[in-house]
Amino acid sequence: SAVISQKPSRDICQRGTSLTIQCQVDSQVTMMFWYRQQPGQSLTLIATANQGSEATYESGFVIDKFPISRPNLTFSTLTVSNMSPEDSSIYLCSVEALGLAGGYNEQFFGPGTRLTVL
Amino acid sequence: QQPVQSPQAVILREGEDAVINCSSSKALYSVHWYRQKHGEAPVFLMILLKGGEQKGHDKISASFNEKKQQSSLYLTASQLSYSGTYFCGTGGGGSNYKLTFGKGTLLTVNP
Numbered sequence: 001s002a003v004i005s006q007k008p009s010r011d012i013c014q015r016g017t018s019l020t021i022q023c024q025v026d027s028q029v030t031m032m033f034w035y036r037q038q039p040g041q042s043l044t045l046i047a048t049a050n051q052g053s054e055a056t057y058e059s060g061f062v063i064d065k066f067p068i069s070r071p072n073l074t075f076s077t078l079t080v081s082n083m084s085p086e087d088s089s090i091y092l093c094s095v096e097a098l099g100l101a102g103g104y105n106e107q108f109f110g111p112g113t114r115l116t117v118l
Numbered sequence: 119q120q121p122v123q124s125p126q127a128v129i130l131r132e133g134e135d136a137v138i139n140c141s142s143s144k145a146l147y148s149v150h151w152y153r154q155k156h157g158e159a160p161v162f163l164m165i166l167l168k169g170g171e172q173k174g175h176d177k178i179s180a181s182f183n184e185k186k187q188q189s190s191l192y193l194t195a196s197q198l199s200y201s202g203t204y205f206c207g208t209g210g211g212g213s214n215y216k217l218t219f220g221k222g223t224l225l226t227v228n229p
Contacts, residue, residue, distance in 0.1 A: 033216070042120070042205065043160065043219045092159065099162070104173035107150065107207075107217065109159035 002097035004110035023093035028073035031096040049076040123220035140206030148209035149189040155202040
């Protein structure tokens with residue numbers, strides 16, 4: 001299993017500023033992902049954070065807007081740059097790790113960061 | 119391509135059964151089911167893999183029809199704790215865990 005913490009848990013930011021969200025896992029994992037979830041909506045994959053190389057972004061998301069770092073196998077950051085009110089959302093990191101019952105991998109999610117942009 | 123879930127919402131009384139469906143327009147390699155309670159992170163329920171393998175927690179069952187590109191989650195003898203939004207996530211070739219999620223099904227279980 002994997003226990004994930006995120007910082008900050010919530011923030012209110014001004015338009016045009018940037019916010020960096022941290023994701024810490026209690027064990028080494030290969031696969032880490034960043035998702036966005038608008039209130040009451042589905043989860044949308046932003047990118048896969050790769051250790052030692054650039055992140056892999058999904059269609060509609062670009063590195064200049066959402067730069068990601070992955071310095072080691074337990075930590076990643078997502079920056080939301082030059083924010084606008086449309087960026088208001090919940091940002092979640094997730095990892096693939098051995099399931100609680102063993103024998104298979106599950107995807108574990110962090111508690112999320114609730115971002116409001118004014 | 120985002121999978122399509124149905125129904126969008128369902129209300130049950132404790133002890134009743136429900137089925138939540140997930141279908142995709144493209145070939146599926148894996149289907150993952152999660153439950154998310156309000157204000158909390160999604161929690162893994164089950165993974166179904168192409169070829170018939172299934173892994174998940176007890177008391178949850180699901181099916182995966184590869185030909186029809188559909189999966190169904192079966193909730194039997196529902197409990198109040200089953201309330202939440204259920205998401206199916208579909209994985210493509212290359213990574214079973216790079217998931218595309220459906221819009222979710224809101225399940226409410228009343229006493």
